Amino acid sequence: MCGIVGYVGRQKASTILIEGLKRLEYRGYDSAGLAVLQGDGIELAKKTGRVGNLVKEAKKHRFTGTTGISHTRWATHGGVTDANAHPHVSSDGRIALVHNGVIENYLSIKKFLIGKGYTFSSETDTEVLCNLIAYHFAKATKTGDESHFLGSVRKALRHAEGTYGIAVICTEAPGELVAARKGSPLILGVGDNEFIVASDVAALISHTQNVVYLKDGEVVHITPKEFSITTLDEEDVEAVVDRVTWDIEAAELNGHAHFMEKEIFEQPAALENSMRGRFSEDGSTAKFGGLNLGPVEFRQIDRFVFLGCGTAWHACLVAEHLIERFARVPVEADYASEFRYRNGPLSGNPLFFVMSQSGETIDTLGALREAKRKGYKVLAINNTVGSTIARETDGGIYQHVGPEIGVASTKAFTSQLLIGAMLALHVARMRDMSFADGVEYVNALKGVPDLVRRVLEQAPHIKAIAQRYAHHTDFLFLGRLSLFPIALEGALKLKEISYIHAEGYPAAEMKHGPIALISEKCPSVFLVPKSEIFNKLLSSIQEVKARRGPTIVIATEGCEFPPGLADELITIPDCHEAVLPIVATIPVQLLSYYIACARGCDVDKPRNLAKSVTVE
Ligand code: G6P
Numbered sequence: 245m246c247g248i249v250g251y252v253g254r255q256k257a258s259t260i261l262i263e264g265l266k267r268l269e270y271r272g273y274d275s276a277g278l279a280v281l282q283g284d285g286i287e288l289a290k291k292t293g294r295v296g297n298l299v300k301e302a303k304k305h306r307f308t309g310t311t312g313i314s315h316t317r318w319a320t321h322g323g324v325t326d327a328n329a330h331p332h333v334s335s336d337g338r339i340a341l342v343h344n345g346v347i348e349n350y351l352s353i354k355k356f357l358i359g360k361g362y363t364f365s366s367e368t369d370t371e372v373l374c375n376l377i378a379y380h381f382a383k384a385t386k387t388g389d390e391s392h393f394l395g396s397v398r399k400a401l402r403h404a405e406g407t408y409g410i411a412v413i414c415t416e417a418p419g420e421l422v423a424a425r426k427g428s429p430l431i432l433g434v435g436d437n438e439f440i441v442a443s444d445v446a447a448l449i450s451h452t453q454n455v456v457y458l459k460d461g462e463v464v465h466i467t468p469k470e471f472s473i474t475t476l477d478e479e480d481v482e483a484v485v486d487r488v489t490w491d492i493e494a495a496e497l498n499g500h501a502h503f504m505e506k507e508i509f510e511q512p513a514a515l516e517n518s519m520r521g522r523f524s525e526d527g528s529t530a531k532f533g534g535l536n537l538g539p540v541e542f543r544q545i546d547r548f549v550f551l552g553c554g555t556a557w558h559a560c561l562v563a564e565h566l567i568e569r570f571a572r573v574p575v576e577a578d579y580a581s582e583f584r585y586r587n588g589p590l591s592g593n594p595l596f597f598v599m600s601q602s603g604e605t606i607d608t609l610g611a612l613r614e615a616k617r618k619g620y621k622v623l624a625i626n627n628t629v630g631s632t633i634a635r636e637t638d639g640g641i642y643q644h645v646g647p648e649i650g651v652a653s654t655k656a657f658t659s660q661l662l663i664g665a666m667l668a669l670h671v672a673r674m675r676d677m678s679f680a681d682g683v684e685y686v687n688a689l690k691g692v693p694d695l696v697r698r699v700l701e702q703a704p705h706i707k708a709i710a711q712r713y714a715h716h717t718d719f720l721f722l723g724r725l726s727l728f729p730i731a732l733e734g735a736l737k738l739k740e741i742s743y744i745h746a747e748g749y750p751a752a753e754m755k756h757g758p759i760a761l762i763s764e765k766c767p768s769v770f771l772v773p774k775s776e777i778f779n780k781l782l783s784s785i786q787e788v789k790a791r792r793g794p795t796i797v798i799a800t801e802g803c804e805f806p807p808g809l810a811d812e813l814i815t816i817p818d819c820h821e822a823v824l825p826i827v828a829t830i831p832v833q834l835l836s837y838y839i840a841c842a843r844g845c846d847v848d849k850p851r852n853l854a855k856s857v858t859v860e
Pocket of ligand 1 (some may be wrong): 286556600601604605652857
């Protein structure tokens with residue numbers, strides 16, 4: 245949600261800033277802009293729409309400077325207009341700023357600044373912060389304060405309530421850049437005589453793999469030769485330089501039409517990576533290095549609480565099912581945003597897990613902080629090393645699936661399902677699951693990449709189905725037990741990327757309402773595993789067919805259907821219950837992907853969405 249990039253070095257800043265924006269575009273694509281220090285002033289270009297529009301706009305300018313900032317926007321305060329696009333420049337022309345986050349008290353600051361003669365050309369909270377820095381800078385200039393650029397940013401931030409990741413440049417501090425964060429991610433890339441700050445590693449990885457993950461409340465001051473980090477209270481912070489383990493290849497399309505397609509097809513390898521080194525030597529259970537929790541503590545847990553948003557919440561629901569089914573421990577899965585304000589009663593010794601691909605979702609972060617405030621231990625299942633959630637939890641499990649760039653989550657989701665299944669095994673083996681059952685379970689997990697490969701081979705068949713159904717405007721996705729969350733996920737994917745109205749429902753609940761929607765115009769996608777409720781699912785399909793509803797059935801190989809019941813059939817391999825949700829996810833991902841392609845939608849950048857939602 246909004247992406248920022250800042251550059252200080254010897255190269256032409258504009259090239260690096262635009263290249264960085266292209267890699268961050270998944271974070272927002274309402275408008276884009278860049279500002280570069282040049283001569284005595286700031287060269288500025290900004291434009292509504294995609295980074296592509298900015299590239300055209302930038303051609304009208306002559307960018308030569310080596311210090312600059314850039315931004316891709318997901319609108320919060322103020323509509324999608326050129327004026328509201330970042331960077332914002334202070335009314336005295338000295339300061340330019342890009343911002344990811346929300347300054348909540350911007351109205352009162354704005355009033356104060358208007359009183360001091362500052363003028364505003366946008367409706368944004370960001371322009372207010374920019375002018376506040378300019379105000380402190382002007383004051384410091386008068387008093388002759390030497391480090392006044394850095395100091396004025398710090399002073400302004402002390403008054404700012406809300407969240408921010410910012411990068412700031414100043415006409416009177418050539419070659420300098422100040423960046424800071426509170427509640428929005430910010431990473432410093434440390435290159436060879438060059439520095440890049442960005443909201444995400446993807447924007448800087450082609451220049452350096454050495455990074456500093458900045459923490460909330462930290463301010464970094466960069467010059468062409470060095471950087472230093474301090475707090476808002478001017479205390480020095482020792483920088484820890486980490487090495488990113490993936491390279492630029494992982495953030496490239498590599499011949500795929502979209503990142504979503506690439507990430508769907510990467511799933512066998514991604515699942516291998518999520519499992520690697522995480523089984524016991526005797527092959528009967530899963531082990532995790534980062535839980536920071538011994539077996540005795542684990543035994544005492546009387547309830548698990550899983551929290552997440554969007555797709556991650558669906559993974560929480562599957563974890564709930566599997567842990568209750570195999571470990572017989574009560575589990576609650578809740579939307580992080582609801583949990584945070586619901587203030588429901590909790591049991592004596594619950595263990596919290598937050599699930600988040602990005603590790604930056606503000607609702608999930610808020611829920612994590614609320615649980616911690618109440619004194620509970622919170623662990624994370626997270627894909628982004630160094631993310632805020634990873635840092636604030638008491639431990640956790642990294643997903644290790646590499647960067648996920650498509651806005652609609654795919655490989656991160658199946659990896660969360662896998663880790664949920666491994667956790668269920670871990671807990672079950674500490675309780676009543678036998679060694680033999682544990683070995684069978686582990687073998688099933690190890691076999692999942694191959695099962696996923698087999699489903700992926702059906703892509704052409706699923707594509708053909710998608711093309712036949714792409715004109716419909718309503719879909720139902722129906723499943724039961726552990727596949728009910730997959731029905732939710734299928735419906736969410738279709739909504740997100742093809743703008744088709746879709747609902748996920750427990751199949752048996754269909755007759756209590758959604759059945760009213762059934763007609764030849766509303767296809768139903770059924771998830772039908774071989775199980776003891778196969779016949780019940782068959783009855784639900786019959787009810788749809790009786791009302792002339794088209795049916796797309798995703799079923800276990802070998803399941804027999806009476807003639808005419810499944811208009812379309814997609815098969816999945818017979819598999820262990822623990823991996824069934826993963827295997828059943830692949831067809832719904834492919835179906836929604838190919839439907840969106842058939843409708844000509846911009847799959848990787850669906851309208852109104854952002855990959856990482858850092859506002860409430
Ligand atoms: C946004 C994305 C969803 C994602 C959700 C949670 O809404 O559009 O695809 O599932 O955030 O993201 P997280 O990074 O916390 O898993």
